[in-house]
Structure formats: structure tokens, C-alpha cells
Amino acid sequence: MHPLIFREVLSVTMILFAIIDILGAIPVIIQVRQRVGHIESEKASIAVLILMVAFLFLGDELLAVIGLDVSSFAIAGSFVIFIIAMEMVLGISLFKEEIPTSASIVPIAFPLIAGAGTMTTLLSLKSQYQTQNIIAGIVINTLFVYLVLKNVKWLEKLLGPVGVAILRKSFGIILLAIAIKLFRSNTHL
Template sequence: MNVQFSFREIITATMILFAVIDIIGSVPIIISLRKKVGHIQSEKATIVSTLIMILFLFLGDEILSLIGVDVNSFAVAGSFILFFLAIEMILGITIFKDEMTESSSIVPLAFPLIAGAGTMTTLISLRAEFAVENIIVAILINSVFVFFVLKTSQKVEDILGGVGLNVLRKVFGIILLAIAVKLFTSNINQLF
């Protein structure tokens, strides 16, 4: 097995996952969830979401081949999801509806808030362009950041304020929109 770590791939994959996971933009949701259920188990939510992402990174291809879909087709479909997620972030509208249930830190925090459909689609899409070991490092870097934000969500809200969170969300929305366009254009040619 030839392991090739690439600093550029790690940084790019980390930024893409950071934009998709959007843990900073989720701080208001985390705070409202904390108020509803009391205590959020940051460690548990981080570990479970990391395991979900890594498992899907390895099993995603098998799942796709089982249903007869290639990675490039999934990447193009994923680019549409990323496009709509970016539109949500930029315009402040809700296209995807998530069910919020009063349960533990696993649902809805680890899944689908952190390791949701957008993240899973992104992982498969990243697999079409980057080495797996670089994606795993990117997942781990994001998991550390997710843990930090979960632990300090109230302080993050106090520091950034509503306007700061909104600006940050829109900036990452624009980055995500550009990534969606690049993902679409680089994979659509492979289908024809």
C-alpha cells in the first residue's frame, strides 16, 4: 500500500469539509439544542460523527457499486447538494429540513448536523479527486475543530455575535458554491 500524504490535498479537503460541516454556522442550533436537552456530550458527538465519516469514506464506494452508481455520477449529484447548501448559507433560507428531536448528542448533533447528507456526499466526491489518507487527516482536523466548537459554543457565540456568525456563514457559503461548481465541471466530463 502506497501512502502519499499531500499537504495541499489535506488543506483543500479540510477547507471543503469545514465549509460543508459548517460547525460555526451551526452554533445557534447547538446553543438551542443545549437549552432543550440540557447537556451536550461533546466527546461522544465528536467521536460518533468522526466514525460515521470515516466508515462512509471506506464503505461509500461499495454502497454505490451495490446500487450501480459510479463515483463521478455521485460527485455530480453531490455538487448539486453542495450548491443548494451554499445557497442556504448565502441567502439564509432553508431548503433542507432537518428533524430536531429531543434525544442525546448522537441525534441530531453527530448525525445529521455534523455527519449529514452533505458531508457524506462530499466525502464520496473528495474520494474522486484526493487520496484517502489525506481525506482521513482532513476528517480528523475537522473533528478536533468540531470538538472545540461544541465545548465552547457559548463563548463562540459571545465572541462573534449574531452578525459575526452570519458573515462567517455567508463567506463559507460562497466558498462552498465555488467548490460545487468546480466539482460539477471536473466530474461531468467523465460521464460522457
């Protein structure tokens, strides 16, 4: 097994941090908490970790079953990431999701945190980074997700509505750049 490469771990961590957008999800998390009363941050965080690591290892096999390669999936993923980024930057909602009356694993762990964009990004990252560095990035992000879920009331007061909006727009711009990079690195034009 190769040693961890700090630069790769940092890159993967930042990419996943932007796509997961846990800070941008604070308003949704607050809404879910108000509806159901309590969010089980430990249970949601463990589910996020398991989902992401499992998809990292099984995603290729799943693609092989349906006859796709990682580059094709990465290009498709770049479009999904691009759309998510546009939602964040423009303040629009293209993907409509219903929030159920339970906040166990659904909707916090999946699809809010470890949703389609995150899974697509994981497979895309596999084409550019070593697996152990991706796992390290997943673990770091899961810890951050846990901290945010555990302290969402405090963060809401600290950031205020303007702070949350600024964070969301900033991460949207980062995601746009990531989407373009993924597209360019997986196309052979």
C-alpha cells in the same frame, strides 16, 4: 502507502470545514443545548469521526450495490452542496429538520455535522484526493468540531449574532465555488 501531501490535506480540510459548517451550525447547537441542557461533545465528535471514515471506505461499495459510479454521485453531490450553499448565502431553509429532545448522537453528529452533504462530499473527494489525505482532513475537522462543541457558549458571546451571520454567508460563497468545481471536474462536456 503514500506520504501525506500537505497541500491535499489543506484542500480537503478546507472543503470539509466549509461543508460541515460547524461555525454556521452554532445557532442550531445553541438551540439544542437550550432544549436538552447539555451536549456530550466527546461522544458527538467520536460519532462524527466514525461516520465519516466508515462512509469514506464503504461508500463506494454502497454505490456499487445500487449501480452508481463515483462521478455520478459527485455530480449529484455538487447539486446538494449547491443547495446548501444557497441556503447559507440567501438565509433561507430548503431542508427541514426536526430537532429531537435528545442530544446524544442525533441530531448533533448526524445529520447536523456528518449529514448527507458531508457524506456526498467525502465520496466526491475520493475522486480527486488520496485516501490518507482525506482521513487527515477528517481528523482535523473532527478536532475542530470537538473544540467548537466544547466551547459553544464562549463562541456565541465572542461572535455575536452578526459575526455568526457573516461566517455563514462567507462559507456559503466558498461552498458555491466547491459545488461548481465538483460539477465541472466530474462532467465530460
